[in-house]
Amino acid sequence: MSIFTNRDGSRDGHHKPAGYSAFDLFRRGLLGTQWPRAWRSHDLKPSYDVVIVGGGVHGLATAYYLAANHGITDVAVLEKGYIGGGASGRNTAIIRSNYLTPEGTRFYDRSVKLYETLAADLNFNVMFSQRGHLTLAHSDSALRTSRWRAEVNKLQGVDSEVIGPEEIKKLVPYLDTSEHARYPILGALYHPPGGIIRHDAVVWGYARGADAHGAHIHQNTEVLGIEVANGRVRGVRTNRGDVAAPVVVNCTAGWSSLISEMAGVKLPITTFPLQAAVTEPVRPFLEAVIVSGTLHVYVSQTDRGELVFGASVDPFPSYSMRGSLEFTEGLAGHVLELMPSLAKLRVLRQWAGLCDMTPDFAPIMGITPVEGFYVDVGWGTYGFKAGPVSGETMAQLIATGKTPPLIAAFDLARFAEGRLVGEKGAASVGH
Amino acid sequence: MILIPCPWCGPRNVSEFRYADEAKVRPDPNATTPERWRTYLYMRDNPAGWTTEKWFHRAGCRRYFTLERDTVSNAVRAAEASREV
């Protein structure tokens, strides 16, 4: 007997959203008619088939694919603030799949594939810009790791290659590729399908899609406790009342330890702030996404002309999102190492998000010792890239009860069993 | 830039220090089980609030010491030498 009451059953909540297209824009512009809500608000029901904790890209994608792929629509997504207000709205929106391990590469490649068709699938332009991704190597060991990644990637059918300073200079004329640089650029891992995306649009697109299929999105709804009895999850307590549910999914970032602890599940996670900054807009000059592991920095230019910067996580764990001056100082130094002519460019804003770091820099996905309580956590600095594929695989797991092969390596039990994932090798900074 | 009260050098910028993990006890290597050992290796309390942790004054006295810190406000208190050498 299925625990999912609504599966393939009634289509109560289902509605067809207003279509988005140039024609609709024109029509509504001409008539001056208002666009309808992208997603609706609902009362919190006393029970759902599935409760998803966390209204970021992971939670919303899971809700969307539960409905779209498996017909499970009696789903609530509980978000303590506003949707996409956590890590989903604070990352630097870089998408890539050039990981070091075969399991990592396959997993993120699926994500890139889903991203490629996401705008059409969701009828929401997520502005995925596959402008190429360059991981610079400043030492021969970094170059070796680049080649290692390229070789593993190619074997998984992912487009990656190692290129030299001349080609790099052609792609990004602003880079100092001279031999005299303090950290000379010896080569780079070039990953043409990598790029950037409008992160908020992905969140909103999934929210709109999930809503259209009948899922309930509850903002300002904070989970205060998780009910567990006889080793089974029973539901959650929230600031708006209790909700019974046979399936509870922890899709949070930053608070994943705390949420899991509510269910009595301990995680190998340490939470670190990850900071980012954006400059004032300037005319487009930077096409590719640039990453330097040695200099702990990544840079891209948005369509609006701003440069978006990120770095590695803060040097000590914290739940603070206030940000630090040390971060922008270090960042600026490293950006100018790479592109010395940008000294007059101004930083406009800095912010921070929270990253749940695991010992092997790979996520924790799947079942837990508490039946019905699933985790999709421990995303470190890679969570946003994995949004679609995580939603797809978590939905599959919840619907079928079977762990999809794509995420088998990311199970929680691997730590107790000493089977760590090998992504640690290349992960000092890897956006 | 928070100030870390080094028990030897006094309050210094956190950039002089290295965070050296949550304070925890190493199991007896000859009597441990894989579960217990790997809990020691990998599991963390990771609380949002006060916690006890180990720090190293890398650019100062080069001493390890324990420190209590609120991971939300980053307030610190009661640093004491981990053990006198």
Next chain:
Amino acid sequence: MAERAPIARSPISPAPPVTVEYGWEISARRTSADLRIMDCTPLVKILVRASIDGGVARALEVPFGRAACDERGVLVVGSGPGEWLLLAPPGAGTETVRRVEEVRDREIVSILDVTHGRALVRISGEEAVDLLAKVCGIDFSDEVTPDGTAFRSSVAKLTTDVVRDDQDGVRSYLLHCERSFGQYLFDSLHDAGDEFGIEIEGFAGSKALSQPG
């Protein structure tokens, strides 16, 4: 051909004119600038490790965080918990080591000659405060770091020992770091002092350490 005595060299390339004195290749430059920087690497540097409250600690008298000149002209720096750095004129190494050897009791004591392991720079002049404020996060005001203060901190992102050792009432600081970083430290300090008109002064034993008295 007779073997010449080996020549010792500082990691900091000497500003011309260059000469050899005390067995070291040094700069013979002189200046009357108010703010001066001197490579003092040729000074003897003895590192002593002992317990915080043992016989050596009692004999050396200087606690961690302070520095004082003893009656023989050796600057004793309490450079760490249970760690001292003794700075003495060139050639005074053996004598300095012997004196520490004498006072050790049953505790474990390590005495290492790190003359070759460290680069040592002195900055003198009232504007040294402003210079150091550009490279170090420590408060150099008299209330916080009076004459005779010793500490280790980050200077131009480099772990550096700093000793405030005023000379004839003029503000002066000794800075020392691992030898291989010497040129970097010197260049960073020189660059930071540029706006205050800093000039290089060649090594002179008499100026590198305050005279006892």
Next chain:
Amino acid sequence: MRSATVQTRMPMRLGPQPGEVIDRHRPFTFTWNGERYPAFAGDTIISALAASGERVFSRSFKYHRPRGLLTASFLDPGCVVQVNDEPNVRGSHRRVEPGMIVSAQNAWPSLRFDAKSVNRFLGRFLPPGFYYKTFIKPQRLWPAYEKVLQRFAAGGRTFPDSPHGYYDKRYAHPDIVVAGGGPAGMAAAVAAAEAGARVILVEEEYELGGHLRWGSEDELGALRELRDEVARTPGIEVLTNSVVNGRYDGNWVAILQRNLPHVEERLIKARAKVLVVAPGLIERPYVFRGNDLPGVILSTAARRLINLFAVKPGERAVVLTANADGDAAVADLERAGVEVARVEDARRGGDIIGARGRNGVRMVECGDGSRVECDLLVTATGWTAPTSLLNMAGDRPVYNPTAARFFPSRPSDDVLATGGISGDGSLDELLAHARATGQEAARRALKVGSALRAGVPRRVDVEEPPDMPPIEIPELPVVEHPELFQGRTDGIVDFSEDISSKDIVAAAKEGYDSVELMKRYTTATMGPTQGKLETVNAVAILARATGKTIEETGTTVWRPPYAPITLGALAGRNFEPVRYSPMQPWHERHGANPMVAGAWIRPEHYGDPESEARNVRENVGLIDVTPLGKLDLRGPDVPKLLNLLYVNQWNTLEVGKVRYGVMCAEDGVVLDDGVTGRLGPEHYLMTTTTSGAATVWEWIESWLQTEHPDWQVHVTPVTDAYASINIAGPKSRELLLRVAGDVDLSPEAFPYMNVRTGTVAGVEGCFMWRIGFTGELSYEVHVPAAYGLYVWEKLMDRGADLGVKPFGIQAQRILRLEKGHLIVGQDTDGLTGAYSAGLSWAIKLYKEDFIGKPELSWQSECDNSFQLVGLQPHDGSVVPPEASQIVEGENEIAGRITSSCMSPTLGRSICLGFVAPHLAEPGTSVTVLLPNGERTTARVMEYLAHFDPKGERQRG
């Protein structure tokens, strides 16, 4: 080419004004959009252009509408210009300089005719987030659409060859930082300094004074008095054209100083004991149809133009006023000879419905429907409190409907606020509040300072300050102000982003109905002004659209920096420590190719690495291995320590002997390796890898200090104390004999894996190690570092006839690979256990304890991880690049090449690599996939060593 014309007159320049900041004796010209314009010293770029009658300074971001000046301050959204190679210069703040080349940024092809301004007619089709709703299908066209969108990116130009410029930073340790040099800031600074505090007073504009500067005679008098007080009070450091840019944890305050004589921008990092926030108030624009037309300006802008720059803002004005500042603007305008055609007093129901014009205001529709022709519309509709520094300190501002603005709510111990941000009142009331705030700040700061000093152990001279009672700070009155945000028509809310009130309402109706969602969806407040002008209006409009109050709607979180800051200033001198060996001058003179190895700069090769390697096998070579980590270990418990750190056994090492050791982490992963020698009964020298040196030392200290504080061991890093020279090759003994003084070098007296102390080239106290990474007879000599260059030169000199040559890292890597020595971090990775690295011979599980023992003992029972093996391609001419994958069947990864090279000695390619356990048997043939897509096969070898596997040469 059009020849440059010169404007000689400044038609809008007024006669001398009492508070003017221009120097009429210093006229000069500068260039604006290719034409020369006159200016006086003290003019801003925009004030000079306005004096010449210019009104349009940019085109708006989305609709390319003409934009003029609005605030005449740093925030002025339409006055952002390009100056030489510097983008996004705030034209209403930056002082113009002789010869400056200034151009408009967001106009194509020219400011006067902007082709993209057609967008303004398309506005109805471009609602907020329109790009999310279109360009969806067909997908393949999106990149082309994206290019079009990018063309609309606002902002100036950067250039790939712009010089970096000189930037630096400094630290400061004031008792108090006062943010804002208006009357309140000045009074607070003076009061605090008088109470004995050291104060940094920071003012964003070029002079202290705030709004007093454009005020009445009385206000100018008060200003003079306050400036005098500041000047004569010791302990105040005044920073003008500077801004407090952020307040971070620990009251770490970032101050940006601009345009210093020797530095373009300087970042000051101040450890403030107390931060006093006195930024004054920012005048808020009013939202109505046409509110972004050139000629629509704020009352403070009008007053600044007239009183500071002696510029007449227009000829005929309509004024909408809701407060005393608006009234004062009317008086100023009249005094400046501007005809004030109409005053709409909002306190009595006056309003503006809209403004019309093409490139500037031509006509204004007033609240009663009447139309007034004019070229200037001045609004005074209220204030925004710049609470961002308080916000960064954890304060959540609260909306007060009486005053129609937000106020700070929860003061913290180390941050105080004063001035207009805290309330209204007369100048005297403000000054009284500021003085009390300054005194209270001083009281708290002195207490914090003494506690900080007392926190330093072993300081004897800390005096306890007398415990003073808190100073009572009087409450400031709150004056009633009409709530004016949006009038009866729609207009621009965010001038930088071109977001209208309609856009915000539309976003709310679509569900983006919380402040943060609205902000992200419309991008309102995300532009260069970061919400300082537009946040409150945006919140008010959103509140109305959602039927909530402004209190319920709340405001966005302000994030640092307060004002944009250059990457140059943030980076400063960009300190990156570098390390050199004592032999560096020699390497440079002899053409060494530098290689960056962490902080070290090392010789990679001297031109021909293969012949360097061959020379080691045939004659003798010298390599500078100074960066090798070296730790001096002393004390009776060193063997205990070594047994803990290394996986192998250390109880039995005799004096003069050397042993190779491997360290693992607690998870059994290989951490580092090296040799350790026993120099005396209780004296050892440990070597580590270069990259591991610092980590290993801290690691050892951790074990000693926290797990075994009772052990009697001193560990001292001595890496730099010795220049390390490896003399390698069959003739190395002969060479060393020529310079070694007192050590018997015969193989019997000084066999392999031994260490001796003695004299080399007349230098005493050298250590000589008979070890060999290269596989040759070799001696590693550690020379007291100051003599390193001397000894190296001696060796080169004395060995000339033996064929001595230097060799670099690259040759050393060839030699060690021939010899099969692994490099931790290259032939191992972050998860390689000691067993899979082929180190099982070293692991002594019977030892009572060593780091990683439990994991290694479990690994010893079942290890199915990849194994490190020697590999030789069947085709010896093929060198599989390092990281080439070893594959099986259908592209299944079954290993990888970790090291490879063409062996000069063997004349064939050789490798180390990982293979799956079932492929590890010697003689197995494996398939290697080369990066170019081709495949080759290689044989698994019996030994890791390809050359002299028995080690006869190094033992010779």
